Structures are given as C-alpha cells and as structure tokens.
Amino acid sequence: ERCTSVDKSHVIPTTPLVIFLEKVQEAALQSYGHKGFDPKLYVDMSLKHNLSLTVEAFNKLSRSLNGSISAHDLDVFIGKYLGVVDEDLVYVEPVDYVAEPEGFLPKVKNSEVRTWALEVHSLWKNLSRKVSDKVLEKPEFYTLLPLKNPVIIPGSRFREVYYWDSYWVIRGLLASKMYETAKGIVTNLFSLIDQFGYVLNGSRAYYSNRSQPPVLAAMIVEIYNRTGDLDLVKGSLPALLKEYHFWNSGVHKVTIQDAQGSNHSLSRYYAMWNKPRPESSTIDGETASKLPNICGKKQLYRDLASAAESGWDFSSRWMRNQSDLTTTSTTSILPVDLNAFLLKMELDIAFLANLVGESSIVAHFTEASQNRQKAMNCILWNTEMGQWLDYWLGNSNTSEDIYKWEDLHQNKKSFASNFVPLWAELLNSDDITTQKVVQSLKSSGLIQPAGIAMTLSNTGQQWDFPNGWPPLQHIIIEGLSRSGLEEARALAEDIAVRWIRTNYVAYKKTGAMHEKYDVTKCGAYGGGGEYVPQTGFGWANGVVLALLEEFGWPEDLKIDCY
Numbered sequence: 001e002r003c004t005s006v007d008k009s010h011v012i013p014t015t016p017l018v019i020f021l022e023k024v025q026e027a028a029l030q031s032y033g034h035k036g037f038d039p040k041l042y043v044d045m046s047l048k049h050n051l052s053l054t055v056e057a058f059n060k061l062s063r064s065l066n067g068s069i070s071a072h073d074l075d076v077f078i079g080k081y082l083g084v085v086d087e088d089l090v091y092v093e094p095v096d097y098v099a100e101p102e103g104f105l106p107k108v109k110n111s112e113v114r115t116w117a118l119e120v121h122s123l124w125k126n127l128s129r130k131v132s133d134k135v136l137e138k139p140e141f142y143t144l145l146p147l148k149n150p151v152i153i154p155g156s157r158f159r160e161v162y163y164w165d166s167y168w169v170i171r172g173l174l175a176s177k178m179y180e181t182a183k184g185i186v187t188n189l190f191s192l193i194d195q196f197g198y199v200l201n202g203s204r205a206y207y208s209n210r211s212q213p214p215v216l217a218a219m220i221v222e223i224y225n226r227t228g229d230l231d232l233v234k235g236s237l238p239a240l241l242k243e244y245h246f247w248n249s250g251v252h253k254v255t256i257q258d259a260q261g262s263n264h265s266l267s268r269y270y271a272m273w274n275k276p277r278p279e280s281s282t283i284d285g286e287t288a289s290k291l292p293n294i295c296g297k298k299q300l301y302r303d304l305a306s307a308a309e310s311g312w313d314f315s316s317r318w319m320r321n322q323s324d325l326t327t328t329s330t331t332s333i334l335p336v337d338l339n340a341f342l343l344k345m346e347l348d349i350a351f352l353a354n355l356v357g358e359s360s361i362v363a364h365f366t367e368a369s370q371n372r373q374k375a376m377n378c379i380l381w382n383t384e385m386g387q388w389l390d391y392w393l394g395n396s397n398t399s400e401d402i403y404k405w406e407d408l409h410q411n412k413k414s415f416a417s418n419f420v421p422l423w424a425e426l427l428n429s430d431d432i433t434t435q436k437v438v439q440s441l442k443s444s445g446l447i448q449p450a451g452i453a454m455t456l457s458n459t460g461q462q463w464d465f466p467n468g469w470p471p472l473q474h475i476i477i478e479g480l481s482r483s484g485l486e487e488a489r490a491l492a493e494d495i496a497v498r499w500i501r502t503n504y505v506a507y508k509k510t511g512a513m514h515e516k517y518d519v520t521k522c523g524a525y526g527g528g529g530e531y532v533p534q535t536g537f538g539w540a541n542g543v544v545l546a547l548l549e550e551f552g553w554p555e556d557l558k559i560d561c562y
C-alpha cells in the first residue's frame with residue numbers, strides 16, 4: 001500500500017540493538033504474560049556478548065506452535081546473554097551535596113516542613129548516577145547513551161536523563177545549592193545537541209527520533225542567575241542556536257495565514273518516527289491493530305511518538321475522539337505550550353547573548369520573539385475565553401503548504417497548557433489581559449483542591465483529569481507570580497500551598513515523592529496511563545524545593561490536609 005510521502009520520510013532509523021531488544025520484549029510478553037509486564041525493561045537491557053552471537057542464540061530458542069518461548073527458556077537466555085538494567089548507570093555521590101546547605105530555604109520557618117524539605121533535598125543522593133565505564137568501553141552493547149558528567153534521573157523505571165524533567169531537577173538543585181551538578185547536567189545536554197542537533201527525549205538510543213519540550217535556554221538562565229557563570233553562557237550559545245533551528249525548520253515549522261491575510265510561523269511537535277515506540281512497542285502495536293490499514297497505522301505511530309515528544313503522553317488534548325487513543329493526532333495541532341516555550345527560548349537567548357556582547361544575536365532573537373508573540377496573538381489567542389488555545393490544522397489549501405486560519409479550528413477546551421504563555425512573560429506590562437487570563441483560569445474548573453488538573457476529561461490517560469503534574473504546577477504558579485499583578489500573586493501562592501501540602505501528605509503516607517498527583521484529593525498520587533505510578537521523583541522534588549524557596553512556609557501554617 002502506498003502512503004503519502006510524508007509518512008515514509010522524516011524517519012530517523014534506530015540501532016540494530018534496539019530492534020533486537022524489541023523482539024525480546026515481544027517474546028517476553030508472550031512468555032510471561034501481561035501481569036506486571038513493563039516493556040521498557042527489555043529495551044534497557046544490555047548485551048553480554050556481541051549482537052550477532054546473541055541474535056543467533058535467540059533464534060535457536062525452541063518455540064511452540066504459536067511462536068512463543070517457554071518462560072524458563074527465556075529466563076535462561078536473558079540470564080546468559082543480556083545484562084540486567086542499572087549496570088549501565090551506576091551510583092555516584094554528588095560532589096556538591098551536603099546534608100544541610102548553608103542558607104537553605106530561608107523562608108521555611110515551620111520545623112515540620114523544614115525537616116521534610118531536608119529529606120526531599122537528601123533524595124538527590126538517591127537519584128544521582130554516572131554512566132558506567134563499561135558503556136564508554138563498548139557503547140554498542142548498550143542502549144544508554146554515554147554522557148560525561150553525573151546525571152539526576154527521575155527515578156524508578158526512568159533510569160536515564162529526561163530533557164524537560166531536567167529543568168525542574170535543576171530548579172531544585174539550585175535551591176539545594178548544588179551548582180556543579182546543575183552545570184554538569186546542562187553540559188551533558190549540549191553534547192546531545194552536538195551529536196544529534198537537538199536534545200533527545202531521554203538519553204537512550206531509542207529516544208533519538210524525538211525531543212521534548214525545549215527548556216534548555218531557561219535552564220541556563222536560571223543557573224546564570226545564581227552563579228553569574230559567563231563561561232557557561234558563552235559556551236551554551238552554539239548549542240542553543242542549533243536547537244532553535246531544529247524547532248523552527250522542516251517538519252516542526254508551520255506557516256499559517258491569519259484572517260487579515262498575513263502569514264505567520266508557528267511550531268508543532270513532530271517525531272521523526274513512524275513505528276511503535278521501542279520502549280512501548282508491544283503496547284503501540286496493540287493500539288494500532290485496531291486500525292485497518294498500514295498508512296493509518298504509520299500515521300498513528302508518528303502521532304503517538306509526537307505526543308511523547310510533547311511530554312503529554314497521552315492525553316485527550318491530542319485526540320479527535322477523547323475515548324479513542326487511535327484518534328491521537330498530535331502532528332495536526334499547533335500547541336500553545338510549545339510556542340510559549342519557544343517564545344521563552346527566544347527571549348532567553350536574547351538575554352544570554354546580551355550578557356556576552358553578541359549584539360546581532362540579541363537583535364535577531366528579539367525580532368523573532370516579537371514575531372512569535374504576534375503569531376500567538378493572531379492564531380492562538382481567544383479573547384472571549386481569555387486563554388490561548390491549541391489550533392487544529394485543517395488541510396493546507398495552497399501549493400506552498402500554507403494553512404488558512406479559521407475560528408472553528410481553535411480547540412475551545414480548557415487545558416493547563418493554555419496558561420503556559422504566562423510563564424513566557426507574554427503579558428509583561430499588559431494588566432488588563434493578565435486580569436482576564438487570571439479570571440479565566442479561576443473559572444476554568446482546572447484548579448482543584450490539591451493543585452491544577454491537566455484537562456477536564458477523565459479518560460484514564462495519565463495526562464488527563466484528575467492528574468496534576470509537577471512541571472505545569474510550577475510553570476503556572478511562577479507565571480502568575482511574575483506577572484506583577486497582586487491578584488495573580490495571591491492565586492499563585494494559594495496553588496503553591498495546595499501543591500506543597502499534597503506532596504507532603506502523600507510523602508508521609510507512602511514514604512515517597514511521586515511523578516504525578518491526583519489533584520482532586522489532598523495527599524493522593526496519580527494513576528492511569530500505560531505504566532504503574534512511579535516514585536523518586538526528580539521533578540516532583542525540584543518543584544517542591546523551588547516553591548518552598550519562593551513562598552516559604554510560616555511557623556503557624558498547618559501542613560496537613562484539612
């Protein structure tokens with residue numbers, strides 16, 4: 001069957017090792033069954049012998065009539081030929097960790113909260129890793145990518161560095177005064193840009209077909225604000241310029257004509273992949289089996305991987321029919337958050353370039369930010385709702401691939417992402433619009449007893465109601481509090497208190513920090529999606545520490561749920 005050219009092109013091939021481990025993953029599902037099965041475990045395994053010998057041994061395993069290998073035979077094969085996970089990334093004590101850093105969270109006066117914050121701070125030690133020498137010696141035996149400096153992992157099944165998670169990890173490290181660790185993390189990300197042209201979703205070979213929300217420039221700004229390190233700033237610019245190009249060219253770039261006939265450029269998520277995600281290959285295969293033809297399947301695989309690129313995997317936000325994952329159409333959407341992140345990137349690059357006297361870069365990025373601001377206001381802003389809205393791309397009706405704006409194509413549903421432009425300081429000095437956005441957030445239904453819900457649809461997907469995720473809490477809280485409006489700052493503080501409380505109570509109940517929380521109940525962690533809830537957890541820790549640093553906690557404020 002012939003698919004459109006775009007289905008076939010824009011694919012970055014994966015490695016032979018990943019392809020083989022996907023076969024092991026498939027065999028493991030057949031042999032061990034669905035119960036407790038995590039497909040990612042298999043693509044994180046390493047080789048003990050070279051690949052051809054291993055493949056030969058795997059192909060010789062005896063199979064039953066339906067092609068399955070007995071659980072015993074597979075156990076023996078894995079034990080003999082494959083390395084267990086965690087051998088590739090080994091524990092390392094962070095060089096700048098001290099049990100109680102000087103000047104730690106000065107505004108936290110309540111002793112119970114202070115004790116807990118110090119425990120959260122101590123979790124950096126649990127999550128600190130470095131790439132083992134074995135990976136450096138034989139990279140072809142591992143799916144983990146070599147990185148020079150120590151890393152902080154999110155935790156549990158996420159045994160590698162993640163791109164956008166790293167921003168909130170760094171915010172927490174800065175509150176913990178761990179500047180060297182923070183700098184090491186961004187230097188690692190530069191090396192990925194050097195090699196691939198963009199920061200990968202995560203530091204595994206199977207993540208090389210996509211990125212994640214672009215927040216590297218924001219990391220550099222935060223580190224610079226604390227350390228004044230101009231060498232870091234200077235060294236970051238070539239990487240940031242390369243990353244900027246990635247997001248604003250080729251398949252990521254979309255031209256759209258507004259109602260007045262002016263053309264604008266905005267960006268979308270677009271994974272360079274049209275097969276099942278290797279880390280969830282068996283699951284994607286099952287999802288796509290509901291579709292009748294190969295072209296539809298390829299498009300769905302791309303759209304699922306693109307949802308992973310957005311960081312929102314998965315959500316009704318990307319679906320044409322919210323109860324049907326096969327209708328995920330991420331690449332047909334101009335997302336508010338991606339464009340707000342890119343606007344922030346433009347402003348951040350201009351700020352950084354100014355610090356090191358690169359005036360032509362300053363001029364270029366200041367102009368780019370003005371253009372994007374204009375584009376976002378023409379295409380994504382909705383005055384009646386007081387929100388920016390995701391935009392559904394219809395068919396481009398000109399030969400130059402230019403889409404024509406139509407009011408009906410704005411997605412009128414309220415998502416937490418609709419408020420990300422607050423963080424990009426899009427509203428700087430415009431109090432009337434800020435007020436409108438604050439009212440809109442207040443009446444959106446997204447603010448719940450324990451934080452902000454991602455959407456209002458309860459679909460069972462993990463980026464839907466009733467889940468609230470740490471990055472979006474922080475982005476919206478910080479956006480509100482930096483807007484300069486008294487009412488917005490008060491709302492920011494109110495949400496921060498709810499979020500800190502729920503993290504604290506869940507920690508006391510379960511002994512762990514969680515990747516996501518159920519925002520309808522104070523003290524409850526989140527669920528849904530394709531894997532069991534994870535603990536650890538890099539960005540949850542970072543957000544709590546950053547919020548406690550900003551807002552503090554008075555002596556007499558109760559930390560328990562009401």
Ligand SMILES: OC[C@H]1O[C@H](O[C@H]2O[C@H](CO)[C@@H](O)[C@H](O)[C@H]2O)[C@H](O)[C@@H](O)[C@@H]1O
Pocket residue numbers: 040154158162164165201202277279280308309311312313314515531
């Ligand atoms: O294995 C399934 C998916 O897992 C990751 O996504 C989730 O965890 C990440 C790490 O905390 C986080 O960045 C992301 O927002 C979460 O949805 C991974 O990033 C996906 O690519 C992967 O398919």
